[in-house]
Amino acid sequence: MALDVTSLLASSQQSPPLEQLLAAYRTQLSRPLDTLKQRQQQLQEQQKLLASLRTTLEALFFSAQSLTLPGAEGNFVTRKTQSSAPDTITATAQKDAVLGSSFVHVDRLARNDTLVSHRLTRTDPFGLSGLYHFELTAAGTTALVAVTLDGTEDTETALRKIATAINTTPTIGVVATVITDTPTTVRLTLTAKQTGTSAAIRFTDTDGLLAALGWSAGMFADPENRTVMTETSAGYQLGRASELNAQLRINGISLIRESNTITDALPGMTLTLLRAQQPTDPDVTLTTTVDVDTAASFLQTILDRYNSALKELNSATKGALKSYPAVRQLLRELRTLVSQQLGTGPLQVLRDIGITIEQDGTLKLSDRSRLERELIAGSERVAALFTSPGGFGERVAALLQDVIGSSGTLRTQWQLVSQRIQNLTGRIRQLESRIEQQVEQYRKEYLKLQQLYSMATAQMGILSNFALLPPGMFNG
Structure with a gap:
């Protein structure tokens, strides 16, 4: 019986190309590799979140730490002065400026x-x-x-x-x-x-x-x-x-100064003389009040950094860092801290100056009028909530120091994750190399079998041709 070489060749041509076979083989071998890469991706996400969280907490830490430095209360003890004739004289006030009004008449400008x-x-x-x-x-x-x-x-x-x-x-x-x-x-x-x-x-x-x-x-x-x-x-x-000297009267008292910028006439105030007045012109009224806007703006910066840290911590505990107990603990401690007593004077908790704790734990200056009343009543009392020993600044800084320091929790966790990523990267490279070696071996074996198959096909073709010759063709 003759061999159907044509059918064999057709069957061979209908088989998947070599590269498809190798791709399927590589996919089968890569299942453990995919698992390692997935774990690597998870760790990289954790590493990224740890770095981002540390940056956010550092911003809060430095804000809190600045509240413990000498002179920090000046950010709350703010003053501003309004002139009734700003084209004649302007004034800026520092924290030691006296609240109230002064009356100034500019007789002559310095020249x-x-x-x-x-x-x-x-x-x-x-x-x-x-x-x-x-x-x-x-x-x-x-x-x-x-x-x-x-x-x-x-x-x-x-x-x-x-x-x-x-x-x-x-x-x-x-x-x-x-x-x-x-x-x-x-x-x-x-x-x-x-x-x-x-x-x-x-x-x-x-x-x-x-x-x-x-x-x-x-x-x-x-x-x-x-x-x-x-x-x-x-x-x-x-x-x-x-x-050549400036001449002016403050509350009826005559002053002579060599400059139109005067810093030593009224406590905590800098006067800038702009225009000389006529003798019959009315005095300029300088009214010094608490600068609520500046104090509130500074306070809002602190609240914003606290809220950013809290939101990122909350998100981390529900995401890639949910398995980190230190992150959950820090979140709990921060939320607890702001609800506790922070002062020993008339103002003891944040709500005493109009700051409320929202449902998500963030802080909000919800009663600005109350803050204004307390600043007017005594800016130093408001400052004490944040700058005094045991206040917001000292307690938040102390809490975060153990977390973001060079040997802190976040730094340690980041280093551990980095080491795991490095180890996984090495394992992935080794496995990838081994897979490629196996695929290459498979390629060589396939090509060798294909060569043997081609030789066998050629021999079968010759035999088939002999089978088709007439009987007795080679008889003497």
């Missing part, structure tokens, strides 16, 4: 001293050459200025060289400016960088250069009778140096 040269014709030859020195004293400093002239300069060019030399001298207390006051004339002005009599401008004309500008020592010999400039002649803008 920068100004010295002006003669009016000189721009194109006239200046007529001096050589190296010139002079000293300028202003704003508490004396500086030596050097100017070189070559004798070819016109007046405007010479003045600009002098101005440049002054302005480029280190520690100089004035600013020099060349002003073209008419189309044909110029003047040099010196303006003190600071206000007040101590910044008044004086000079020493060592080589006679300043005399060419109309300046002489006699101009300021009497500080209260200085030479005053005119439209053409040199002099000071103000004849009396004392008029």
